[in-house]
Amino acid sequence: MRIAIYPGSFDPVTKGHLDIIERAAGLFDKLIVVVLTNPAKTPVFSVEERVSYIRRIVEKLDNVETDCFDGLLADYVKLKGAGAIVKGLRAMSDFEYEFQMALTNKQLNPEMETLFLITSAEYMYLSSSIVRQLASFGADISRFIPDEIRDIIVERLRKAGK
Numbered sequence: 001m002r003i004a005i006y007p008g009s010f011d012p013v014t015k016g017h018l019d020i021i022e023r024a025a026g027l028f029d030k031l032i033v034v035v036l037t038n039p040a041k042t043p044v045f046s047v048e049e050r051v052s053y054i055r056r057i058v059e060k061l062d063n064v065e066t067d068c069f070d071g072l073l074a075d076y077v078k079l080k081g082a083g084a085i086v087k088g089l090r091a092m093s094d095f096e097y098e099f100q101m102a103l104t105n106k107q108l109n110p111e112m113e114t115l116f117l118i119t120s121a122e123y124m125y126l127s128s129s130i131v132r133q134l135a136s137f138g139a140d141i142s143r144f145i146p147d148e149i150r151d152i153i154v155e156r157l158r159k160a161g162k
């Protein structure tokens with residue numbers, strides 16, 4: 001069975017992430033979307049919230065699972081017996097950082113590959129923090145957040161004053 005991992009902080013998951021999930025799910029027998037910690041970021045949503053939002057939007061995809069892990073991505077890949085991780089590449093500005101992460105992960109786990117899917121053009125400039133900022137100013141975020149979770153995210157950000 002070919003298993004791939006789609007890692008991220010997903011704070012929150014967006015339509016840009018969903019685009020990568022749907023396309024990657026078509027390439028592997030199983031795709032695991034995993035919420036990990038990026039030590040450089042202070043998330044607004046708890047791990048449980050982020051996992052529950054992802055679960056809701058991947059319900060219709062039979063070969064996609066959602067998980068969380070508090071450790072190194074390279075270790076998680078080994079734990080799950082996966083051969084690859086999938087990442088979305090947006091603009092060129094993503095490249096240097098992704099390159100560094102891919103090479104570091106390869107050092108930690110030589111058996112894993114990092115595959116990049118080019119983000120669909122409409123989501124090229126999307127990020128979770130942009131969505132949070134738009135919502136905080138009361139802008140309509142329905143173009144960026146899947147319908148199933150839009151209202152709960154708007155409400156949650158309003159409560160948090162973000």
Ligand code: COA
Nearest residue numbers: 008009016017036037038072073088101104126127128129
């Ligand atoms: N559509 C829309 N937005 C996208 C996107 C897409 N296809 N792909 C990425 N983004 C956004 C993300 O939402 C994120 O936005 P933000 O900066 O506003 O939060 C941004 O682009 C960066 O995404 P990504 O590169 O996936 O970083 P991340 O912080 O979400 O995830 C981890 C990084 C969690 C995977 C990484 O820190 C990690 O592996 N942590 C575990 C510890 C570890 O192993 N460390 C060693 C790594 S070498």
